[in-house]
Amino acid sequence: MFDMIIPAxxxxxxxxxxxxxxxxxxxxxxxxxxxxxxxxxxxAILGALGLYEPLMKIGGAGASIPLSGFGYSLAKGAMEAVExxxxxxxFSGGVEATAVGxxxxxxFGYLMSVTFKPKG
Amino acid sequence: xxxxxxxxPAIPVTPEKxxxxxxxxxxxxxxxxxxxxxxxxxxxxxxxGQIIINLFISLGLARLExxxxxxxxxxxxxxxxxxxxxxxxxxxxxxxxxxxxxxxFANSIVSPxxxxxxxxxxxxxxxxxFTVAGPVLVYGIATSIVVGFAYYLLH
Numbered sequence: 001m002f003d004m005i006i007p008a009x010x011x012x013x014x015x016x017x018x019x020x021x022x023x024x025x026x027x028x029x030x031x032x033x034x035x036x037x038x039x040x041x042x043x044a045i046l047g048a049l050g051l052y053e054p055l056m057k058i059g060g061a062g063a064s065i066p067l068s069g070f071g072y073s074l075a076k077g078a079m080e081a082v083e084x085x086x087x088x089x090x091f092s093g094g095v096e097a098t099a100v101g102x103x104x105x106x107x108f109g110y111l112m113s114v115t116f117k118p119k120g
Numbered sequence: 121x122x123x124x125x126x127x128x129p130a131i132p133v134t135p136e137k138x139x140x141x142x143x144x145x146x147x148x149x150x151x152x153x154x155x156x157x158x159x160x161x162x163x164x165x166x167x168x169g170q171i172i173i174n175l176f177i178s179l180g181l182a183r184l185e186x187x188x189x190x191x192x193x194x195x196x197x198x199x200x201x202x203x204x205x206x207x208x209x210x211x212x213x214x215x216x217x218x219x220x221x222x223x224x225f226a227n228s229i230v231s232p233x234x235x236x237x238x239x240x241x242x243x244x245x246x247x248x249x250f251t252v253a254g255p256v257l258v259y260g261i262a263t264s265i266v267v268g269f270a271y272y273l274l275h
Contacts, residue, residue, distance in 0.1 A: 003174055005167050012166025012221070013159035019216030020158035024151045032219045033252045036228065039220060040260035048267040061169035064187050065194060066162070066220045067256070074260050078268030082275070090268025094261055101222070104192035105229055105253060108199040113233035113245050116203030 004060040011059025015039075015066040036067050043071025044094075048079070073097050154215050161210065161217030169194050169221070191222055198223030202230040228252035 019035045043066075046052040052072040055063040063069050077097020081089030095102070133141070172193050176186035198221075201207040207227045211218045218224050232248040239248075250257075 002171075005170050008170035009163035009167045012169075013163030013217075016158045016162025016217045016220045017155050019162075019220040020155050021151075023216055024154055032224070032228065033255060035216060035219055036225060036252060037255050037259045040256050041263045044260060044263040044267055048270070059166075061173050061187070061190065062163075062166040064173075064191065065166045065169035065222055067222060067225055068220075069191075070222065070225070071260055071263065074264035075267040078264040079271045082268050082272045087269075087272050090265050090272055093268055094264030098260075100188045101191050101195065102257070104195045105199075105226060106249065108196045109226060109229035109233060109249050109253075110245065112199040112203035112230045113237065113249065114241070116205075116230075116234060118231075118234045119205040119208075 007058055008060045008062035008065075011055060011062030012065060013062075015062070015068060039067040040071040040074070043068030044075040045071075047072035047075035070098060070101060073101075157213055158215050158217035158220075161214035162220060163217075165194075165217070165221040165223055168197075194222050195226045198226030199230045202227045203234065225253065225256065228256075 019039065022035060022038070023030050023032075043052060046068070052063065052068070053076075056069070056072065063072070074094035074097065077095075078090055078093035081093025081096065083089070085092070169190050172190040173183075173186045176189050177183060181189060198207060201210075201223070207218065207223070208231070211224075211227070218227070229249050229252070232251040233245045236244040236248040238244060
């Protein structure tokens with residue numbers, strides 16, 4: 001039950017620190033949206049180069065929960081689909097591998113947006 | 121709220137002096153404090169994710185399935201806490217610690233959609249859900265396609 005929690009804490013915390021430094025040291029040009037976009041693309045590129053896989057092994061959720069993990073899954077999905085289906089896989093693989101996350105984000109996001117009222 | 125017609129202030133402050141004064145009175149960027157808070161909160165959120173993964177594994181899911189299910193669960197939690205107004209309170213002190221995890225992605229979806237509901241369910245909620253998620257998907261999916269192409273050419 002408590003396997004991997006400390007590695008997840010350390011790896012996840014460190015990845016968030018990189019985001020914080022990006023925001024603090026480039027103020028005010030780097031907004032939260034820029035952080036999320038660069039983490040997704042960055043995770044995909046690191047995944048393509050085989051550099052994110054070790055982080056997933058060491059950090060578990062510490063690497064998969066940050067948005068860079070989403071990027072890693074996109075890239076990994078695209079490469080695995082190319083293996084199976086050739087060039088079409090480059091288009092289908094990324095979205096296929098992350099379909100659960102994308103659908104959950106759209107569905108739960110919509111549900112909460114129409115259920116709750118903003119504060120203040 | 122800049123009003124062009126308002127009278128010029130009569131205090132003897134040149135723009136240069138003003139800039140110096142602003143620098144003097146602006147609180148110094150508390151980078152170290154921000155970094156520590158981002159580390160702790162980001163770490164805690166990922167630890168919760170790990171507990172959920174472990175829970176799904178103990179229920180019989182394979183590791184990859186459990187990881188995917190945990191991500192979806194974290195998205196649900198992030199969206200719910202945003203709806204309840206709790207996530208933005210965490211974000212006030214956690215900075216990137218609450219932005220970078222997938223719960224922050226959920227927050228970036230719910231926050232503007234909730235805010236713009238008065239503009240209707242299509243152009244309000246439906247469109248604003250993608251204020252940040254749109255760019256994330258555009259760059260994420262585009263990068264994955266380029267990666268797929270490169271992989272195809274190299275193998």
